[in-house]
Amino acid sequence: MIRGALFRQRGKMLLIAFTIALGTSLATAMLNVMLDVGDKVNQELKTYGANITVKPKDSSLLSDLYDVEDDGDVIQTSYLKEEEVGKLKTIFWAFNIVDFAPFIDTGITLADGNQVKLVGTWFNHHLELPTGENLDVGVTSLRTWWDITEGSWLDEQTEGTENAVMIGAVLAEREGWKVGDAIFLEGPAGSCEAVVAGVFDAGGDEDEQIYAPLDLVQELSDTEGKVAYIEVSALTTPDNDLAKRAAQNPAALSAKDYETWYCTAYVSAICYQIQEAITDSVASAVRQVAESEGAILDKTQLLMILITILSLIGSALGISNLVTASVMERAQEIGLLKAIGAKDRSITGLVLTEILITALVGGVAGYFLGFGFAQLIGHSVFGSAIEMKVMVIPIVIVLISLVTAAGSLPAIRMVLRLRPAEVLHGSKA
């Protein structure tokens, strides 16, 4: 009988299956997008640059003790070790460390006697970790807002860039430098001739500075193997109460809280782990970036959750509506069944089985359709695939079965209550 109903009423059953497929795909797409939107937006927010800076522990204290000063600029007397920079990728949350670059700066004198700040860093540095992992890190991806007005980004991995530098737009204009020009740099511990590889417009103080490979600056300032500070860009979880308490003093937490905190990607936890990995360092969150990121992430997620709820309600009502309509349409058939002596229970079972089979077919098709929609959204908005979350499947299954049952049961009961004679007569229904 079920087979008969399914095949003979093909048109109607197809319509139901189609609607259920649509509803399922809507639910699947929205749930998948909602669950992944946090990660995706977090990645996008990395364009704001580093959210953690790592400095040597006693930088200010030492300079204070010896009171070394030069035109208001405190001369740095303690450094981090360059060889330890790679350790950033060995902490518990190493996977969340997206990018980083060490910096060292020094004042230099140009050929015309002008004083300029020279900043040494990694542009696109190739790093081989003890773990066997290979990665490229540097300011090229940490300074996404820089406009390269002339030339191109420096890349240490290409030949002959040891003496190449990038100069700020304001400085380039003042000195009349162009890409390819050779410039003379006189540092505190040596001098050299450098070639301009690119001009950048950063819209800040950097526009009056020169950026050079780390090795070159270390040579000029006699600081081989040392770095002044490290900028780190990390994917973090927005802070909550626990994170705030932990940021003040991790030792004051209970063992359980400590573990939760340590194993969550809070910015304070990542800072703490960086301090553990790099000797005599202080890692602090750049509040400007860290805090706004948290706020924007929270808002986006909440927004998506609410939109998802709306579309879930929408698809649920849509499906149950159609199911109700299709059951009521079959009032005559049900009346006939009743007239020839079928029990209420068996009729309910029959109709319900039919609809659930249809729902199953529609649901499976809808799941894949919805997954396709999620990928469409992921690729066109973020340029990357939306991760397939396994937990979506049980949610969707429960939702669809509940919705179809809720849509059909009241309708079946209503039709059963009618007297078969009336239904068959067609006077009511």
Add this chain to the structure above:
Amino acid sequence: MSRRKMFLKMVTASLLRRRSRMLIALLSIAIGATILSGLVTIYYDVPRQMGAQFRGYGANMILVPSGEEKMTLEKARECLSVIPEDQLLGATPYRYANVEMTSRQRTFVAAATDFEQVQATSPYFAVEGRWPEGDREVLVGKETAETIGVKLNNVIELSYKPEDTYVKNTLNMTVVGILETGGDEEAYIFTTLKAMDALTGVSGQLDVMEMSVSAASEELENYVAEISEKNSDMSARLVKRVTKSETTVLAKLQSLVFLVTAVVLLLTMICVSTTMMAVVSERRKEIGLRKALGASDQSIRAEFLGEGMFLGLLGGILGTALGFAFAQVVSVNVFGSSITFQPLLLPITVIVSMGIAALSCLLPIRRAIEIDPALVLKGE
């Protein structure tokens, strides 16, 4: 009875007599309309609301004097008049000077500012203690506080020696707050503008004005051009790090909401029309009977369409109201602010719902009309 009256009577009678069926159809149209109006409202409101969130990154425009000469507060205010008041979230004046802390014989950078405005332009400044209120109260950056070992409520003596005199101006200040930002600001001491005037003996000068403007990047560029054009001695600049990143991320978020809206709308609308189709195709017998009685195809079509569109009208109005309520809930929960009703959305939602209702009626009606009435009535 005139033709029109008869038509109206048939439409209303079928709506009233077949109450449960019609309720289902109405409900499904209302759901579609709710989702349409709710999501479209959110889609239009998100850039504005999200834009406000992005202001948490701090100032996105700065104003500096273009020459050697310093600017005055009045001059800066004059430049600001270019920006509409409701877009200007905050404008913070800054004046810097190297002041000496007498007890330590060390100089620090002192930044004089307007603390109320700082809280508007740099919401990420975290203060332990409280913000200064009077002119004898200062905020000390965390780094400086650690180096010189000052604590909350300590009194520090700041002095400044103007260039042309030999007498130092000295002020005793109470530390009421320690500032934590994770940036360069942690090395500064923050005072009020008045205190700085007293220290330096020169008043009304500013080094820079930081502004937080809630506007899209093209708009910001227009303001910058306008300010620089009107005032040759001033130059406004965009803080690229903030504006550029904001544009990128905001564009992504907007297209995310757009696509989600499009997908949800498409699927919901198809859902609505399948339900309508189911409700209408149920009435094949009725159509066959009417045809057998001699009704023209035209009049049958007109009546069903009239019914569908009436449902569309009702559902559309209902949906607009529900959708607005939904958007309001979202806005209040997510962004903590309410949204204004877009009057244009009512006609759009109603027209779309009526259109969808009419379209989804047409298909089953045509199929029923095409079939021989005898066959339909027989139930084959």
